[in-house]
Amino acid sequence: MANEQFFFSYRIEKDLVCLDRDEHHHLSRVLRKIAGDAVLVSDGKGMLYQTEILHVGQDETHCRITGTFPLAGESANKVSLAVGMIKTAHWEILLEKAVELGVYEIFPIITRYTVKSGMKRERCEKIILSAVKQCGRSRIPELHEPLPFSDLVRKKHKDPIYICDNQEDYPLLRTGGTPEDCLVLVGPEGGFHPDEIRLARDAGARPVVLTNRRLRTETACMLTLSRLVV
Known part of the structure; x- marks a missing residue:
């Protein structure tokens, strides 16, 4: 199913779906669906729905739901990232790869060494x-507004929190064991x-610690997710 192209809609009521704007344009003008x-x-x-197209109009496409696939393409555990903001080009790579690797949500954080605080x-x-479309996920990970590092860590978190650093005496972040929901902090x-x-x-x-080598922020995030997301 991950290889099949699919669309997004927030206009779903009972057994009917409406696609509009970019989704309608791509379906009707690019793919020429009927x-x-x-x-x-x-x-x-x-939630992923199997649907049948009922009508392709000028501005909207209407479909009927014929099947449902809860949490299609999603992971068994919820791994969230809190990441010190970095330069735009690297930040965009981070977002793309984090989604592909199954991140649950992303908190951009402003730290002492942050070089860019806006997005x-x-x-x-x-x-x-x-x-999300490319990798076949059914849920769009939430991207939070940037917030100071101190505000994030002072929030109440019900899941374990890990903070990545390169001190040799820290334990290695490993895979294995029971999959857990967690929040991982990665610096800029x-x-x-x-x-x-x-x-x-x-x-x-x-x-x-992730490794005995110094990693770019986006690489550290990819390594973290590849180890923790199940």
Whole structure:
């Protein structure tokens, strides 16, 4: 199913689906779908629908739901990333690959060594949606607004928190064991300041190391997700 192309719609009511705007344009003008064709539609919240096209209009396409696939393409556990913001080109790669590797949600954080504290939300959301379609997920990971590192770690988190650092005496972040929901903190270029490590530890975060090599932020995120997402 991951190899099949599908569409997104927030206009789903009972057994009917409406595709509009970009989704309608791609279906009708690019793929030239017609009434009677079968297409997959996701609500972006974890439900994938098998549908049959009823009518392709000028501005909208209407479909009838014929089957459901809950959590299609989703992971067994929820791994969230809190990432120190980095330069735009690297940030966009990070978003794309994190989605493909199964990230649950992303918190952009502003740290002591952050070089860029803003992001173009519309552009980021397009990258995320494109990656979701490419890898066959049924849920769109949430991208939160940037927030200071201290605000994030002081929030109440019900799941374990790991903070990545390159200290040799920290335990290695490993795979295996029972899959768990968790939040992983990854620093920007330059990593986390020692005061941030202390603050995170005081909030209950467990320091871990990914490798004995220095990694780019986006590479560290990919390695983290590849080890933890099941």
